[in-house]
Amino acid sequence: xxxxxALRSGPVRxxxxxxxxxxxxxxxxxxILLFWVGCATVGQxxxxxxxxxxMNSLLPPSAEHWFGTxxxxxxxxxxxxxxxxxxxIVAPLATVLGIVCGTLLGLIMGFFPGLVDDLLSRxxxxxxxxxxxxxxxxxxxxxxxxxxxxxxAIGLAFTPQVARVVRxxxxxxxxxxxxxxxxxxxxTAVYIMVVEILPNILPPITVExxxxxxxxxxxxxxxxxxxxxxxxxxxxxxxxxxxxxALIGGGYWWTVLFDxxxxxxLVVSINLIAEGLNGALE
Amino acid sequence: MKLSAxxxxxxxxxxxxxxxxxxxxxxxxxxxxxxxVLSILVFAGGQLLPGDVGRSILGPLADERAVAALNHxxxxxxxxxVQYLDWxxxxxxxxxxxxxxxxxxxxxxxxxxxxxxxxxxxxxxxIVVPLGIAGGVLAAMxxxxxxxxIITITGLSATVIPEFVSGIILILLFGIGLRLFPMTATAPxxxxxxxxxxxxxxxxxxxxxxxxxxxARMARAGTIEALDSDYTRTAVLKGLxxxxxxxxxxxxxxxxxxxxxxxxxxxxxxxxxVVIETLFRYQGIGSLxxxxxxxxxxxxxxxxxxxxxxxxxxxxxxADLAYTALNPRLRGALR
Numbered sequence: 207x208x209x210x211x212a213l214r215s216g217p218v219r220x221x222x223x224x225x226x227x228x229x230x231x232x233x234x235x236x237x238i239l240l241f242w243v244g245c246a247t248v249g250q251x252x253x254x255x256x257x258x259x260x261m262n263s264l265l266p267p268s269a270e271h272w273f274g275t276x277x278x279x280x281x282x283x284x285x286x287x288x289x290x291x292x293x294x295i296v297a298p299l300a301t302v303l304g305i306v307c308g309t310l311l312g313l314i315m316g317f318f319p320g321l322v323d324d325l326l327s328r329x330x331x332x333x334x335x336x337x338x339x340x341x342x343x344x345x346x347x348x349x350x351x352x353x354x355x356x357x358x359a360i361g362l363a364f365t366p367q368v369a370r371v372v373r374x375x376x377x378x379x380x381x382x383x384x385x386x387x388x389x390x391x392x393x394t395a396v397y398i399m400v401v402e403i404l405p406n407i408l409p410p411i412t413v414e415x416x417x418x419x420x421x422x423x424x425x426x427x428x429x430x431x432x433x434x435x436x437x438x439x440x441x442x443x444x445x446x447x448x449x450x451x452a453l454i455g456g457g458y459w460w461t462v463l464f465d466x467x468x469x470x471x472l473v474v475s476i477n478l479i480a481e482g483l484n485g486a487l488e
Numbered sequence: 489m490k491l492s493a494x495x496x497x498x499x500x501x502x503x504x505x506x507x508x509x510x511x512x513x514x515x516x517x518x519x520x521x522x523x524x525v526l527s528i529l530v531f532a533g534g535q536l537l538p539g540d541v542g543r544s545i546l547g548p549l550a551d552e553r554a555v556a557a558l559n560h561x562x563x564x565x566x567x568x569x570v571q572y573l574d575w576x577x578x579x580x581x582x583x584x585x586x587x588x589x590x591x592x593x594x595x596x597x598x599x600x601x602x603x604x605x606x607x608x609x610x611x612x613x614x615i616v617v618p619l620g621i622a623g624g625v626l627a628a629m630x631x632x633x634x635x636x637x638i639i640t641i642t643g644l645s646a647t648v649i650p651e652f653v654s655g656i657i658l659i660l661l662f663g664i665g666l667r668l669f670p671m672t673a674t675a676p677x678x679x680x681x682x683x684x685x686x687x688x689x690x691x692x693x694x695x696x697x698x699x700x701x702x703x704a705r706m707a708r709a710g711t712i713e714a715l716d717s718d719y720t721r722t723a724v725l726k727g728l729x730x731x732x733x734x735x736x737x738x739x740x741x742x743x744x745x746x747x748x749x750x751x752x753x754x755x756x757x758x759x760x761x762v763v764i765e766t767l768f769r770y771q772g773i774g775s776l777x778x779x780x781x782x783x784x785x786x787x788x789x790x791x792x793x794x795x796x797x798x799x800x801x802x803x804x805x806x807a808d809l810a811y812t813a814l815n816p817r818l819r820g821a822l823r
């Protein structure tokens with residue numbers, strides 16, 4: 207009996223993978239993301255983003271310093287390459303936290319309609335009246351800024367949104383025969399939610415995961431730019447823009463431009479991947 | 489109840505009208521509940537997070553008696569329920585308590601900041617709504633072509649780029665490179681309305697990028713659905729000119745869902761302006777919340793956050809009303 211779904215989904219899954227690999231948007235997104243993941247993994251061993259050289263501060267781009275240098279004479283190319291690391295650790299962890307908490311909450315809400323669902327729905331509605339950024343900003347004010355608190359703040363801010371998606375997915379599964387069968391077998395509520403329903407709502411959760419990852423990168427970068435996210439001396443892109451922003455009036459454009467382009471390329475790559483996945487899972 | 493030969497049909501439409509009306513009333517009550525819950529959350533956050541308010545204002549070295557006296561003066565030595573009821577009953581009357589940082593009422597600051605944010609948002613919306621709808625309709629009419637793909641992919645990519653990233657690039661390009669626009673959003677004091685709008689143009693562009701994709705996507709989906717529908721086919725088959733088909737049948741139905749998206753984005757936008765306002769040094773509600781959060785000015789923070797939530801709930805409610813009023817299937821209900 208456990209073989210039947212596997213036999214059915216095997217060729218379908220392969221078909222989906224092949225469809226994904228032949229989608230140009232998905233492949234371009236994947237290539238850019240893999241480039242930045244590569245930089246995040248080995249970047250720090252190839253370049254030193256923290257080596258300062260006060261004699262050579264604020265140099266424009268040249269053959270020696272491709273992206274110029276910043277106020278402390280640190281090489282901007284090294285900092286842009288190494289700047290991919292923290293955001294690619296913090297954003298995925300925040301996303302996973304939000305997906306796990308949101309899925310748990312959504313399963314409970316979808317499975318226990320009535321009082322529990324009503325109360326939690328009102329609470330979620332109230333929280334969702336605030337923009338994600340304001341929620342994270344207020345949470346970080348309370349928690350203090352560090353890599354760990356950024357993960358918690360964004361994860362918690364994602365929870366209600368994920369819960370809403372999972373809740374409606376559970377609602378449409380609840381009345382299907384396999385759930386009724388499990389109930390008749392006398393399975394516990396936890397067993398039915400986790401073993402029976404959860405595997406069947408994985409596709410919408412996967413799409414939610416990629417969409418949330420895009421938002422997480424967006425939000426981590428923005429919080430760092432506002433000074434309440436990642437902290438110095440991290441070469442993080444958003445933080446670098448926040449530190450160097452005051453300089454651009456003086457014409458030192460290279461201290462912010464390459465970081466801005468790096469953030470742009472990363473969020474667009476995640477978006478292209480999400481778009482491709484969404485198309486393949488539909 | 490009306491009795492007529494077509495009683496069955498009238499009964500049905502009457503039942504539909506009452507159900508639409510009761511939906512709207514239910515919707516209104518739920519909005520009030522949402523606001524109530526939000527106010528409790530905001531208050532709990534603002535009062536519990538700082539711990540001892542007097543201590544956090546006066547610092548760790550202050551005398552115990554001075555801290556107690558300040559707590560008594562601010563009313564923060566009372567029970568939380570009493571404090572909440574006091575706070576919210578004043579809030580609904582427009583009195584948003586006193587700022588820790590400025591030692592003066594919060595309301596005028598919040599009011600001025602909200603007005604500034606609304607101006608910035610208005611400029612962005614006046615640009616992006618027609619642009620987004622035009623882009624979406626064009627993409628739908630040329631479905632599957634290169635034009636469609638370019639509009640869709642550019643729109644979606646622009647949507648995910650943080651405002652400060654596109655803002656920085658715009659400042660470098662138009663503010664510093666070409667010197668077309670000022671680098672700040674705040675016009676010099678005493679300048680006219682047009683100068684004010686001119687100063688708001690560059691800051692509104694990142695918001696236009698952010699919203700274009702959403703609006704165009706909804707407009708495209710709506711138009712495609714309307715183009716494929718039976719009523720469009722009927723209109724074409726009965727010999728109506730193509731332009732009239734588009735205007736009367738396709739656009740009217742296609743743009744309904746777009747209203748909802750525009751409204752929910754507008755609601756979020758008021759609070760989400762914090763980045764643009766910081767980047768362009770503009771005194772709006774976002775930068776007010778940001779400054780209050782960083783300065784631990786909790787009365788200011790609570791008032792700002794609650795006002796942002798209030799605006800969101802009000803705008804989405806208005807959108808639902810507009811949707812009901814414009815939807816031909818529900819139109820009777822509001823007459």
